[in-house]
Amino acid sequence: MTRRRPRAAALVVALVAAVAGTASPAEGAPPAAAPAQPVTSPVTVCSGVRDAPVLVAGDLLVDGQCVLGYTAVLGEIRTTPGSRLFLNGAGRTDGDVHLAPGAIAALTGVHVGGGIHLDDVDRLYLTTGSVARSIRGRAARVEIERTRVGGALNVAVPEATTLTGVRLVGAEVGGWVNLYGGTQDVAVSTLRRGLTMSWARRAAVCGTSVLADVTVRRARGPVHVSGAPWLPPCSPGTPPVRNAFGANLLLHENGPDVRVDGTDVAGDLDCRGATTPVVGDVTVGGARLGRCA
Known part of the structure; x- marks a missing residue:
């Protein structure tokens, strides 16, 4: 690579500023974190605050805390361990986010023109945006609100995480949604393929359209397929929205608190394991099997 003159290098890292403060479907197999990939050149480093619009010609490397307004990144966005990235005011990145x-x-x-790769991430919040490809990996907390994901959503929550997990509200996902561990809440969303929820501390699906199978298996806490009071869009007092599943609803090997109502199932309702779910207002196009027979 051509050596840059000191003055040119200073322009490359023009985003750096001093800032203080912190912000505070295989059976039983959790999703794997995406492998690390080499950083490409040129790289712009951000570890500060920038209010004016920013254009990054190559990749953006976040080191520390980076707060940006409208930003266009023509390459990828990467963070160093423990860094904090806040992108506000719209913008885009043409590549992946690592x-x-x-x-x-x-x-x-x-x-996001590519996908998002999660390598044991603390938190990811996506609001009113889009991701062209998939979101994959491990994270303690993922919240996706009014955002379209073109590919799959494949997230594992660490075993030690008990109070947080993955939450979708008003989201649209083009690929399969596969969630493993932690709390798992899906509210008033549209899933263009299927949904698999495994080993959840709590699992809830309300007001959601799913075109393929919905599977909830081996949950270690309550399972509510309809409405749930901890999901604001589905709380009592709001207009009810029924679940609509285009294939089967499979409830396998869950704990004692399993409830299903306000749901239309085009295929079978299949309940297996020691628990007999409480089934209320549910229409089933196929057969009622197992403990839901």
């Missing part, structure tokens, strides 16, 4: 262990990222109104 989040390192312990990282926190909040993207509002941002279009």
Whole structure:
């Protein structure tokens, strides 16, 4: 690579500024974290605050805390371990977003041209934006609100995480949604393929359209397929929205608190294991099998 003159190098890292403060479907197999990939050149480093619009000609490397308004990144976005990235005011990145262990990222109104890779991430928040490809890996907390994901959503929550997990509200996902561990809440969303929820501390699906199978298996806490009071869009007092599943609803080997109502199932309702679910207002196009017979 051509050696840059000191003055040119200073322009490459013009985003750096001093800133203080912190922000605070295989059976039984959890999703794997995406492998690390080499950083490409040129690289712009951000570890500060920038209010003016920013254009990054290559990749953006977040080191520390980086707060940006409208930003266009023509390459990829990467973080160092424990870094914090806040992109506000829309913008885009043409490549992937790679989040390192312990990282926190909040993207509002941002279009990601590639996918998002989670490597034992602390938190990821996506609001009113889009991701062209898939979101995959491990994270303690993922919240996706009013955002379209073109590919799959494949997230594992660490075993030690009990109070947080994955939450979808008003989201649209083009590929399969496969969630493993932690709390798992899916509200008023549209899933263009299927949904698999495994080993959840709590699992809830309300007001959601799923075109393929919905599977909830081996949950270690309550399972509610309809409405749930901890999901604001589906709380009592709001207009009810029924679940609509285009194939089967499979409830396998879950704990004692399993409830199903306000749901239309085009295929079979299949309940297996020691628990007999409480089934209320449910229409079934196929057969009622197992403990739901």
